[in-house]
Amino acid sequence: MNLKMVLYTTARIMQTEALFMLLPLAVSFIYGEYDSAQSFIITILTVFILGFIISRVTHTKNRVIYAKEGFAIVALAWLMMSFFGALPFVISRDIPSYVDAFFETVSGFTTTGASILNDVEAVSKGMLFWRSFTHWIGGMGVLVFVMAVIPNISDRSIHIMRAEMPGPVIGKLLPRAKDTAKILYLIYIVLTAAEILFLLAGGMSLFDSLIHSFGTAGTGGFGIKADSVSSYSPYIQWVITIFMIIFGINFNLFYLILIHRAKTAFKSSEFWWYIGIALSATAVIAFNIRGIYHNFSDTVRNSAFQVASILTTTGFATANFDTWPELSKTVLLLLMFIGGCAGSTAGGLKVSRVVLLFRTVKREINHLLHPRSVSAVRFEGKPADIKTVMSVCVYFVFYMLCFFTILLLLGFEPFSFETNFSATASCFNNVGPGLDGVGPMVSYSGYSPFSKIILSAAMLLGRLEIYPLILAFVPSTWNKR
Numbered sequence: 001m002n003l004k005m006v007l008y009t010t011a012r013i014m015q016t017e018a019l020f021m022l023l024p025l026a027v028s029f030i031y032g033e034y035d036s037a038q039s040f041i042i043t044i045l046t047v048f049i050l051g052f053i054i055s056r057v058t059h060t061k062n063r064v065i066y067a068k069e070g071f072a073i074v075a076l077a078w079l080m081m082s083f084f085g086a087l088p089f090v091i092s093r094d095i096p097s098y099v100d101a102f103f104e105t106v107s108g109f110t111t112t113g114a115s116i117l118n119d120v121e122a123v124s125k126g127m128l129f130w131r132s133f134t135h136w137i138g139g140m141g142v143l144v145f146v147m148a149v150i151p152n153i154s155d156r157s158i159h160i161m162r163a164e165m166p167g168p169v170i171g172k173l174l175p176r177a178k179d180t181a182k183i184l185y186l187i188y189i190v191l192t193a194a195e196i197l198f199l200l201a202g203g204m205s206l207f208d209s210l211i212h213s214f215g216t217a218g219t220g221g222f223g224i225k226a227d228s229v230s231s232y233s234p235y236i237q238w239v240i241t242i243f244m245i246i247f248g249i250n251f252n253l254f255y256l257i258l259i260h261r262a263k264t265a266f267k268s269s270e271f272w273w274y275i276g277i278a279l280s281a282t283a284v285i286a287f288n289i290r291g292i293y294h295n296f297s298d299t300v301r302n303s304a305f306q307v308a309s310i311l312t313t314t315g316f317a318t319a320n321f322d323t324w325p326e327l328s329k330t331v332l333l334l335l336m337f338i339g340g341c342a343g344s345t346a347g348g349l350k351v352s353r354v355v356l357l358f359r360t361v362k363r364e365i366n367h368l369l370h371p372r373s374v375s376a377v378r379f380e381g382k383p384a385d386i387k388t389v390m391s392v393c394v395y396f397v398f399y400m401l402c403f404f405t406i407l408l409l410l411g412f413e414p415f416s417f418e419t420n421f422s423a424t425a426s427c428f429n430n431v432g433p434g435l436d437g438v439g440p441m442v443s444y445s446g447y448s449p450f451s452k453i454i455l456s457a458a459m460l461l462g463r464l465e466i467y468p469l470i471l472a473f474v475p476s477t478w479n480k481r
Helices: 003-020 022-030 034-057 067-085 087-092 098-109 125-140 142-149 155-164 177-201 206-217 234-247 251-258 269-288 296-311 326-338 351-369 386-412 417-428 449-463 467-471
Strands: none
Touching: 003 022, 003 034, 003 067, 003 125, 022 034, 022 125, 034 067, 034 087, 034 125, 067 087, 067 098, 067 449, 067 467, 087 098, 087 125, 098 125, 098 449, 125 177, 125 206, 177 206, 177 234, 177 251, 206 234, 234 296, 269 296, 269 326, 269 351, 296 326, 326 417, 351 386, 386 417, 386 449, 417 449, 449 467
């Protein structure tokens, strides 16, 4: 373990986080919120100076990053970002309890969108901006950003990308991981800017456009109104729906389109499975809720929005779907587990994993019926290698173990099983809203500090896809050899 490199990189990430806070600081000054501005100034100075000291002490010429260092850097960096990112909320007293502020910050960085705020409209503009900006930072991954801008990082930093980016297989778009990181962030910025322009064209204010674009791009879902997005116009809701679907697509496909390989991009079976799931779920729910809304367009719009929001694990809402029929709620609950595509900003198991799991089960059943048959699990038009199939199966086992452990720990709360189950599913899959006691119009404030810490851990486990966070607490990870 190259401990100096781990601490050095973490320190640089701390400095980067401090620089990110300059934007909400500027927003606080623009709106004349000087208490909020003061809290950001204190946090920025503290985090930047601390990061500077650590980076000087741990400066090393050996900047090689292997898999072990990649996992350690990712786990430590996300914990530190959440720990320091909560400070402005506490110092400004917008969220007086540090546990609540930590929960809110973890929810932001992991792009979950679960909130403990009961009156979000009472929070200062600067804090609302920081709260939603954490979605945008965490969506693509702050470490991917650091890789793109910090000079002299070893090209073995692909291990950081593999540890931070969601999905079963992460590779390079270009020969150097650093160039891949730049391409990914360029696509991310352009798509975010496009959504901002479309929302402005629909009459939304610049502040609201930024907030909702950050939430959509990072598939996070923090809103700035008590009713989330329901009070905005149908045009605004359709724009957000379309961009939620876009940000749930594998970013590699956007790169292929950029280099004029659109035919290859549209041959992606994961993409078509993703679109098929979204359209099928929308059709089922629209049919199921047809008697709730006055006309066909409202029915389709609300069902499409909720499907896009839950499938991409964004978490915005245009309706209180907790009051919908059981079939619709069941479909949405299942979508929480599926999530978006690998290599997107969405959470969940990922469509590629779900497809591979089903095809693996199908192959095993076929082998039981025809013992002498030899067949391979096919994905993206070619046989999936045994290593990929095995890793997906092992990940699913870890996934279920973590899920039921979290659910068991929430059993101490005086809530219904539906509440605890959906809270676990929502936080672990980085969705945000759940059902019953944690529905789209209800916050997580009723949970005890212990459960909020458990759910914060669930959000981190889900965003980092389990391994980095677990390996960070395994003693052998930190061995020198």
